[in-house]
Amino acid sequence: MRVAPSDETREVARAAAQWLALLESGEATDDDHTRLQHWRSSDHRHEKAWQKIQLLRRRFSGLPSALAMATLNRPDPARRAALKRALGLAALVPAAWLISRQLPLDAWxxxxxxxxxxxxxxxxxxxxxxxxxxxxxxxxxxxxxxxxxxxxxxxxxxxxxxxxxxxxxxxxxxxxxxxxxxxxxxxxxxxxxxxxxxxxxxxxxxxxxxxxxxxxxxxxxxxxxxxxFDALMPGWREGVLMAQNQPLGDFLRELGRYRSGILRWDPALESLRITGSFRLDNTDQVLSLLAASLPIDVHTRTRFWVSLVPRKNVG
CATH class of the missing domain: 2.60.120.1440 (Jelly Rolls)
Known part of the structure; x- marks a missing residue:
């Protein structure tokens, strides 16, 4: 029987895929490269996932670079645009493959x-x-x-x-x-x-x-x-996530199941307590409600990359 990968393993795979997509997009800034280096060095599992995805990228890179550059240099804009799209998709193939290894096809x-x-x-x-x-x-x-x-x-x-x-x-x-x-x-x-x-x-x-x-x-x-158990707690059947004096860390881990991308928070927030009923059809709004009721700030890098940190006292 196949053992399903943990949520943390899937998150690391997704993060590696998202970093690859950012670099291949050509829009990565110097700050992005610095963040990537920090992410890789912060945990050996991060570096392992990054090396794996780089290896897969090389294996899937079937178009010779000389041919690619020659074609891109041709004056036909439509041809160049089409090839750029193809190269972009080819770059994402190892990312999709890595994620599929963590998200079993049996489910699909x-x-x-x-x-x-x-x-x-x-x-x-x-x-x-x-x-x-x-x-x-x-x-x-x-x-x-x-x-x-x-x-x-x-x-x-x-x-x-x-x-x-x-x-x-x-x-x-x-x-x-x-x-x-x-x-x-x-x-x-x-x-x-x-x-x-x-x-x-x-x-x-x-x-x-x-x-x-x-x-x-x-x-x-x-x-x-x-x-x-409390029969009212499986609130997902009505589209809500309920918490009764629950540690914020546990609440966020549960909320993360309903969000695509990465949701991270400072360990200092783990022990804060949360009580309430929250609609699951808008998890961004849930994060806004948390920021309004708790001493936390929500930093949104992209829709798929959100971090929660303690709010700094002003004054």
Missing amino acids: RADLHTGTGEHSQLQLADGSSLQLNTDSAVNIDLVARQLTLVRGEMALKVPGDSALMINAPYGRISVSRSEVCLRLGERECRVSVVSGAVQLQPLQGPALMLSQGQQVSLQASGAGRVAA
Whole structure:
């Protein structure tokens, strides 16, 4: 079984790809080059990703440089523009390949999938309701009455007595006359029952029944400890992210799941506390609200590169 890369690994791959795209655009400034050097030297994983993407760039560079320059020097503007676009795309091929290694193709081949920040809801033929959260994927086989969670997070509400089976990497969940949420992580699958009761069969260990308001983590070694949870907290089903006296670092890590690009913050902000309900359809607005209610400043380099830092006292 393939182990899904961590969120941090995917972020490093995305960052390396974005740095490459910036350099190849021809618009990188001296400050950009300085920032890149700092990024590479700040963590050995950054440098490893950068070296990998440079190696891939050389491998994918199939157009001889002499031919490229000769063609670019021709007087035909349309030909030159077309070649420049082709060269630009060729430069981004290793970036796309590197990201695809961190974002498995299984998710894109699934029957239903969502991109970052997207939310999908589907009414199944039997009357069941299926919802997918951001960056998620599921396969559907109603003939066999089973769904397979490939990636991310889903909610399933089955109103009738005929059970639907959910296959997950660490077990199977039988759902009838109940609503359940599943969130697949790097090494576990968290199962939370919103209403009714479901039966779980872990890959290892005995089956167990999970009732409304309970949750458990399924792992390769079996089921963890059954615990209580707040049924209102999976607010993504209504398009909101809720926090109740939550550390800001945890909140931002969750918010980052709904944003494309890089969201970073100063470690000094980790312990600040946040309470509220925030719409997920505009994460830029969420960051603005945080800046209005907490002593932080939001620095936006691009739409896809945002940093949060402590606000400096003026006076």
